[in-house]
Amino acid sequence: MRAAVYNYGGALNVVGNFPAPKRGEKELLVKVAACSVNPVDVKLRKAKLPSAIFPYPKVTCSDGSGAVIQAPPNSKFKPGDLIYWMGLPLAKYGSAADITTIPEESADFVKHTDIISAAALPLVVNTAWQALQKSMPLAGKNILIQAGSGGVGTAAIQIAVAHGAHVTTTASQANFELCKSLGAERVVDYKAERFEDSAPPGGYDCVLNTVVGDYDARSLKVVKQGGHFSQVLRNVADLRELLMGAYCKFLAGTGRLGAHSLVAVRPRADLGLQQASNLMAEGKMKPVVNTVLPLSQINEAHNMVEKGVGRGKVVVKMVENVEQLLEGVAK
Numbered sequence: 056m057r058a059a060v061y062n063y064g065g066a067l068n069v070v071g072n073f074p075a076p077k078r079g080e081k082e083l084l085v086k087v088a089a090c091s092v093n094p095v096d097v098k099l100r101k102a103k104l105p106s107a108i109f110p111y112p113k114v115t116c117s118d119g120s121g122a123v124i125q126a127p128p129n130s131k132f133k134p135g136d137l138i139y140w141m142g143l144p145l146a147k148y149g150s151a152a153d154i155t156t157i158p159e160e161s162a163d164f165v166k167h168t169d170i171i172s173a174a175a176l177p178l179v180v181n182t183a184w185q186a187l188q189k190s191m192p193l194a195g196k197n198i199l200i201q202a203g204s205g206g207v208g209t210a211a212i213q214i215a216v217a218h219g220a221h222v223t224t225t226a227s228q229a230n231f232e233l234c235k236s237l238g239a240e241r242v243v244d245y246k247a248e249r250f251e252d253s254a255p256p257g258g259y260d261c262v263l264n265t266v267v268g269d270y271d272a273r274s275l276k277v278v279k280q281g282g283h284f285s286q287v288l289r290n291v292a293d294l295r296e297l298l299m300g301a302y303c304k305f306l307a308g309t310g311r312l313g314a315h316s317l318v319a320v321r322p323r324a325d326l327g328l329q330q331a332s333n334l335m336a337e338g339k340m341k342p343v344v345n346t347v348l349p350l351s352q353i354n355e356a357h358n359m360v361e362k363g364v365g366r367g368k369v370v371v372k373m374v375e376n377v378e379q380l381l382e383g384v385a386k
């Protein structure tokens with residue numbers, strides 16, 4: 056099968072003869088329609104992790120969409136079902152291939168969007184959902200979402216707005232309209248203005264941060280007394296992030312914070328993806344796709360994400376449409 060693979064060192068190549076995986080217990084064997092590239096896929100590829108602990112050669116990308124080829128006995132999925140999933144980022148068989156295997160619990164049915172765009176959603180909706188969970192119910196709350204035009208940001212804005220929150224977000228001027236179209240009430244141009252200067256008196260009920268540097272410390276300052284600070288873990292090797300996590304846990308113990316989250320996203324469909332499917336059915340959520348590229352341009356897709364495309368997701372397609380996807384898939 057075709058697959059985009061890398062070895063130690065991180066050079067990414069599309070090969071035409073990679074052996075297809077076999078389905079494990081509680082796994083689905085899937086024909087892939089599309090995958091999306093997340094920052095973690097680029098970070099893992101460039102991390103030069105030792106081969107003793109990393110499954111080289113590794114097929115890149117964990118988010119995907121496609122059609123079930125085989126399912127476990129008594130599974131809710133059957134051959135021919137259209138699904139999308141966030142797989143395990145560390146698994147050998149990623150989604151940038153014609154065929155992959157995924158844990159059954161990571162997948163949900165694709166019903167309310169096209170099969171290519173569906174690949175843009177799983178990791179970011181799981182992350183956003185898990186980051187906002189401790190603030191629920193969200194109705195009437197003032198929430199600041201950093202980096203609203205990014206993958207996690209676009210998902211978080213839509214989830215928060217769908218649950219009745221008032222959302223402020225940060226973005227470049229060029230992405231103001233995008234953020235507003237997703238339901239953000241206010242967008243702060245972080246290049247021209249400090250978000251602290253326009254925080255509500257007393258602060259926000261919840262602040263969700265995905266930005267590196269001093270953003271954790273600055274974001275914490277605008278969380279109101281007893282509010283929720285949600286950090287998405289960006290770099291496990293960054294001591295500042297981990298220390299801030301420990302400090303916020305302490306603050307949650309003192310009552311300064313009502314809740315704290317340090318999110319390392321879990322690849323379970325019941326923790327974000329199913330909720331996103333429900334919101335899509337109600338017309339309250341949509342995938343935000345920046346670009347769709349063919350598998351032969353997977354290096355360009357990784358490069359775009361590494362530079363921070365800043366407007367939704369980069370998707371890589373294995374097929375053109377559902378008809379082509381279902382060719383050869385027995386129902």
Ligand SMILES: NC(=O)c1ccc[n+]([C@@H]2O[C@H](COP(=O)([O-])OP(=O)(O)OC[C@H]3O[C@@H](n4cnc5c(N)ncnc54)[C@H](OP(=O)(O)O)[C@@H]3O)[C@@H](O)[C@H]2O)c1
Nearest residue numbers: 094202204205206207226227230245265288289319320365
């Ligand atoms: N731990 C986990 O489980 C987990 C899960 C998901 C993501 N993450 C991490 O979270 C981070 C974000 O992920 P993502 O997928 O959302 O990334 P992304 O799609 O690449 O988003 C990048 C966005 O950041 C914005 N940005 C850059 N600097 C900013 C600043 N100073 N203030 C406000 N916005 C800024 C850009 O907005 P403009 O273009 O508008 O300037 C761009 O839209 C990454 O480091 C990723 O690895 C971790």
